[in-house]
Amino acid sequence: MAEITNFRGESTPNNPADDAEASVKDLIARVGDRVRKARERRGIPRRVLSEISGVSPRYLAQLEAGEGNISIGLLQRVAVALDHRIEWLVGEDDPWTSDAMRVADLFRVANTEVQQTVLQALNPEPEQVMRAQRICLVGLRGAGKSTLGARLGEVLDVPFVELNAEIEEQSGMPVDEVMALYGQEGYRKLEAQAVSRVIATHETLILAVAGGIVAEPETYKSLLSNFHTIWLRASPAEHMDRVRAQGDERPMAGNPEAMEQLKSILKSREALYDKARAQLDTAGQTIDASLASLLELVKERGFITQK
Structure with missing residues (x-):
């Protein structure tokens, strides 16, 4: 039993009730912390968790703040009194x-x-299980991620998701406004949350991500672990031409060194893109030809099994 020192400097046994109370507070704080971390790892806002679980946002806020239902604390008191961990009392299996x-x-x-x-x-085989039947297309802008991803989803009859669309839905504003308001760091945080949310809600899908996501170590590690990643490649000139063909003149507007910058970006990311499980060069190919090659690659590797 723990001891405390009174005002005369004498050691006296600590009150068992005090030990139990401290244990209760630790448990409630631990439960709240784990709930919050689990929610953040999945990228789920508290209001969404409330809708899914049927638990009020107010209670969830109290729970995450370490002010949860006192019944948890009472159960912990019993566990302490029995000299057992609380898991023994709440688990489905008979601990004996x-x-x-x-x-x-x-x-x-x-x-x-x-x-x-x-x-x-x-x-x-944890990696195969973790990747399920999810495909993620990576590469620079203009590689064909959105176009080929949408077409592949139609052919295979599986959902196609653009990560930026997920970010916009979560934030309630266009990506450009997210960047202007929260900066690169804020955008990357929302991006990581969106990846976690997609993993949690889809066993089968085609995902297209922004080209710079590979420069975020933890987020890219999550993609590599939970998706069959495919690097869509093209020449720098084709990357630029395709972006401009979509009506986006920003890459060249007032920037005569845009092409050299694009080449530099591509070179700096090549080693990262090369970590993808497969590659497809779309240079000089029509959309239909690239789609046919992509479909063949997916079937050969068994990334998605059609019913």
């Missing part, structure tokens, strides 16, 4: 007979090397 609970306890106290060995044994 369950092999799963015994393994969980052994795993918790094992060293890192043993834990990694166990994880690999239980999940021998």
